[in-house]
Amino acid sequence: MSVAININHALKAYGKNVIISDLNLNIKDGEFFTLLGPSGCGKTTLLRMIAGFNTIEGGDFYFNDKKINDLDPSKRNIGMVFQNYAIFPHLSVRENVEFGLKNRAFDKKNIGPMADKFLKLIQIYDLKDRMPEQLSGGQQQRVALARALVIMPDVLLMDEPLSNLDAKLRLEMRQAIRNIQREVGITTVYVTHDQEEAMAISDRIAVMKSGEIQQIGRPQDIYHRPANEFVANFIGRTNMVLADCNKNEVSFLGHKIKIKNLDYNGKVRVSIRPEEFIITDDKNAIKAVIKDTIFLGLNTHFFMELPNKQIVEIIKESMINSNNESDKEIYLTINIDKVNVFTEDGTKNLVIANEK
Amino acid sequence: MKNKLKVNLWSSSTLGFIILYSIFLIVPLILLLSDSFIDSNTGQLTLANFQRFFGKKYYYSTLYNSFKVTVLVTFIAVALGTVLAYFFARFKIRGAKTLRILIILSSMSAPFVGAYSWILLLGRNGIITRFFGNLLGITMPDIYGFRGILLVLSLQLYPLIFLYVSGAFSNVDNSLLEASENLGCSGVKRFYKVIIPLILPTVLAGALLVFMRCFSDFGTPMLIGEGYRTFPITIYDAYMSELGGNNGFAASIAIIAIIVTLVIFLVQKRISEKHSFTMNSINKIRPKKIYGIQNVLVHLYSYILITLSIAPQVYVIYTSFKKVNGTVFTSGYSLESYVMAFSRMGSAIRNTIVIPLVSLFFVLVFAIFIAYLVVRRRSKITAIIDSVSMVPYIVPGIVVGIALANAFSNPPIVLTGSMTIMVIALIIRRLPYTIRSSVATLRLIPITVEEAARSLGASNFKTFWKITIPMMSAGIIAGAILSWITMISELSSAILLYTGKTRTLTVEVYTQVLRGNYGVAAALATILAVLTTLSLVIFNKFNKGRDLSL
Ligand SMILES: Nc1ncnc2c1ncn2[C@@H]1O[C@H](COP(=O)(O)OP(=O)(O)OP(=O)(O)O)[C@@H](O)[C@H]1O
Numbered sequence A: 001m002s003v004a005i006n007i008n009h010a011l012k013a014y015g016k017n018v019i020i021s022d023l024n025l026n027i028k029d030g031e032f033f034t035l036l037g038p039s040g041c042g043k044t045t046l047l048r049m050i051a052g053f054n055t056i057e058g059g060d061f062y063f064n065d066k067k068i069n070d071l072d073p074s075k076r077n078i079g080m081v082f083q084n085y086a087i088f089p090h091l092s093v094r095e096n097v098e099f100g101l102k103n104r105a106f107d108k109k110n111i112g113p114m115a116d117k118f119l120k121l122i123q124i125y126d127l128k129d130r131m132p133e134q135l136s137g138g139q140q141q142r143v144a145l146a147r148a149l150v151i152m153p154d155v156l157l158m159d160e161p162l163s164n165l166d167a168k169l170r171l172e173m174r175q176a177i178r179n180i181q182r183e184v185g186i187t188t189v190y191v192t193h194d195q196e197e198a199m200a201i202s203d204r205i206a207v208m209k210s211g212e213i214q215q216i217g218r219p220q221d222i223y224h225r226p227a228n229e230f231v232a233n234f235i236g237r238t239n240m241v242l243a244d245c246n247k248n249e250v251s252f253l254g255h256k257i258k259i260k261n262l263d264y265n266g267k268v269r270v271s272i273r274p275e276e277f278i279i280t281d282d283k284n285a286i287k288a289v290i291k292d293t294i295f296l297g298l299n300t301h302f303f304m305e306l307p308n309k310q311i312v313e314i315i316k317e318s319m320i321n322s323n324n325e326s327d328k329e330i331y332l333t334i335n336i337d338k339v340n341v342f343t344e345d346g347t348k349n350l351v352i353a354n355e356k
Numbered sequence B: 001m002k003n004k005l006k007v008n009l010w011s012s013s014t015l016g017f018i019i020l021y022s023i024f025l026i027v028p029l030i031l032l033l034s035d036s037f038i039d040s041n042t043g044q045l046t047l048a049n050f051q052r053f054f055g056k057k058y059y060y061s062t063l064y065n066s067f068k069v070t071v072l073v074t075f076i077a078v079a080l081g082t083v084l085a086y087f088f089a090r091f092k093i094r095g096a097k098t099l100r101i102l103i104i105l106s107s108m109s110a111p112f113v114g115a116y117s118w119i120l121l122l123g124r125n126g127i128i129t130r131f132f133g134n135l136l137g138i139t140m141p142d143i144y145g146f147r148g149i150l151l152v153l154s155l156q157l158y159p160l161i162f163l164y165v166s167g168a169f170s171n172v173d174n175s176l177l178e179a180s181e182n183l184g185c186s187g188v189k190r191f192y193k194v195i196i197p198l199i200l201p202t203v204l205a206g207a208l209l210v211f212m213r214c215f216s217d218f219g220t221p222m223l224i225g226e227g228y229r230t231f232p233i234t235i236y237d238a239y240m241s242e243l244g245g246n247n248g249f250a251a252s253i254a255i256i257a258i259i260v261t262l263v264i265f266l267v268q269k270r271i272s273e274k275h276s277f278t279m280n281s282i283n284k285i286r287p288k289k290i291y292g293i294q295n296v297l298v299h300l301y302s303y304i305l306i307t308l309s310i311a312p313q314v315y316v317i318y319t320s321f322k323k324v325n326g327t328v329f330t331s332g333y334s335l336e337s338y339v340m341a342f343s344r345m346g347s348a349i350r351n352t353i354v355i356p357l358v359s360l361f362f363v364l365v366f367a368i369f370i371a372y373l374v375v376r377r378r379s380k381i382t383a384i385i386d387s388v389s390m391v392p393y394i395v396p397g398i399v400v401g402i403a404l405a406n407a408f409s410n411p412p413i414v415l416t417g418s419m420t421i422m423v424i425a426l427i428i429r430r431l432p433y434t435i436r437s438s439v440a441t442l443r444l445i446p447i448t449v450e451e452a453a454r455s456l457g458a459s460n461f462k463t464f465w466k467i468t469i470p471m472m473s474a475g476i477i478a479g480a481i482l483s484w485i486t487m488i489s490e491l492s493s494a495i496l497l498y499t500g501k502t503r504t505l506t507v508e509v510y511t512q513v514l515r516g517n518y519g520v521a522a523a524l525a526t527i528l529a530v531l532t533t534l535s536l537v538i539f540n541k542f543n544k545g546r547d548l549s550l
């Protein structure tokens, strides 16, 4: 049965080098939970602590009420999917899937049917007698997934399982993983540094940086109301504009906008995502000069210079007859419901603080 | 509770290895050291043994002799082997596959068989000597002494370089060669400027092996050296003449030998560390067809060299079917040499199978465990085991023999004359190579595969047994067969340790040659060659497509 994972005051150090200093995390039963962060932030380290392959220097790890700090990896009842698949090369697909079943006090008669069930679920039944070297990357990844799920683990752990696949296969497998996870209903901890993948697949995401969690939330929350400037920059793109704040009125470049749920006095940084700029004919709006455009099919990206010489990025749906050549002057307004306002040092989102 | 037991398997095997290495390697070497520095009568520290060695030209000149031979052989072998490997990698050569097998075969026999065969061909009474002398009146150059050793060992050892360097060439990306050609560097210049630096680390590694083998080779100078005495012979003589009494003199020469090989080892390590880098080729160099004079020269070089290196073996096999009268071959053919061989040497044939087989079993088990400890359970203690396990690599076989014979001739452990001591010697001699190849194999296995097994509920030991060992097995089996081949042709440690009951084919061939029973010697050498060839055929089955490394 699947479990909730609670981590209290986790500490991880390699010698004197502290990687994770004091990390707290509660993952709900049946949830698809993603650890997201830049390379080297400690995602793998944390995942391997949950799996039991890394020592735990401090803090407590619980599966439901059971403390697992000193439990052997083979006793934790986890399913794990590795970045490099880690398929046993000397065993056939079927033997790979059956390996975990054979290690359990499992009725011998049930091993075959059980393996069949998952081979079919993950759509590799036709490959069951092949050796791993005869499989493509995507097929190997499916074997790894079937092998991890067939033992009915309490927790499924995945460390960048899609990063070795090509872009198209990645999308396909992403969907497959999501569907299977829903079907089996197993608590899943997923590691990635691809923010788009994280948003597409997760119930909740923890954004990490240097061993610390920056924000935990649903993909929408994290995108629309990032807790700090790091998250705003890491999830999607954004433009940062310096401004002065007086109660709920933010003024920059000689313009004033009123923002709901804001109450602060002093210098701030306004985060405006590229799609939150609106091009308008209103000559009283913010003046900007097009410096460069990049056509990407569905959307076109504009790089525009504001009166203070700052370059901002703006995204618009592409038009058939656009005449947005360089050096053209245009006018911009802002979708004020969506913008975020950070303290000057970028550590706190003032809009969230007041929404609560 | 169970967890504790598992921990104990690894820590107790660690402890076991420390004890075994102490008893069978460290203590014998320390005893050797103390024998050489302590006067057995007075119990005082003394340098007398070393003074005796360096005081007489008769002794110290052997060190010089050995150096001269070894350095020259190493250079010649490197030159011959590198060029041949280059030709094989770059150019289409007719029958390349067969030639490759012949090269390997020629390197696999005991060197002294080559020496013996060259004597039959070019010696005072050799057929070529007689042919030229009687028919044409030409006196052939003398094969005995320095020149003979040089010839035999160069031909015997260049295949090692060939194999090493061929392996390196398969890692050189063709685009590197094309790029250098683009930049106006081609032909011989490219060979020096681009190719040599790329394969230099490999060449250095191969050269070290050649040096060690050559420096510690005992049989070749013994048979063909005549007045030209090399270091191992001095050790052997000193040891033999001191039997029963104190072993101080032999021990101190053995210590000098270890110091020499240690220095060479360290120098090689320093140089190759400076030049090491990793290569990975996507675009392998493919042999291309060449024409005209270039083609002829390349073929001539390859065919002559390989013919010369395989000729001694072929000739020995041929003579084994000749009629014998006393100690000389007469015209006509018969199987009487074989009849004699089987009737008199049955036990030697059996020993040649049993002793290496038992040794091989232990070598494999030890090497797998030690490799696992060193790679997967790294700690200060396993690092020590790792270093100690490499010690026999630099200890010449004859020194291993002396050290063991010395240490186990008196209580508390008496093993001299037993089969056990022969087995121990082979284990010690072969273990470093097998550990290295096992470590290399294990390093290539991602640890996540083992973790996957653990996460699927397999215990520590079960993971080792069901996942790690099967994944290592291809490499292990290939390495095992190579070990087996070198073990059946081992002479230098065995020559000191054998008794009537434990002599092996190789020892027997050697003693029969010394006694002049050429017919029986040839028959036995042929049996040995057949064993080797069979083993190689099996090896190729297991080692499909991979490089042969020693
Ligand atoms: N065995 C180790 N010894 C010492 N430091 C380590 C070890 N393993 C990881 N680290 C360090 O811990 C930090 C976190 O590493 P980790 O592998 O958890 O990063 P990650 O978030 O998974 O990154 P990536 O996205 O690149 O996989 C890094 O700074 C890394 O250098």
Ligand SMILES: [Mg+2]
Pocket: A043, A044, A045, A159
């Ligand atoms: Mg990682």
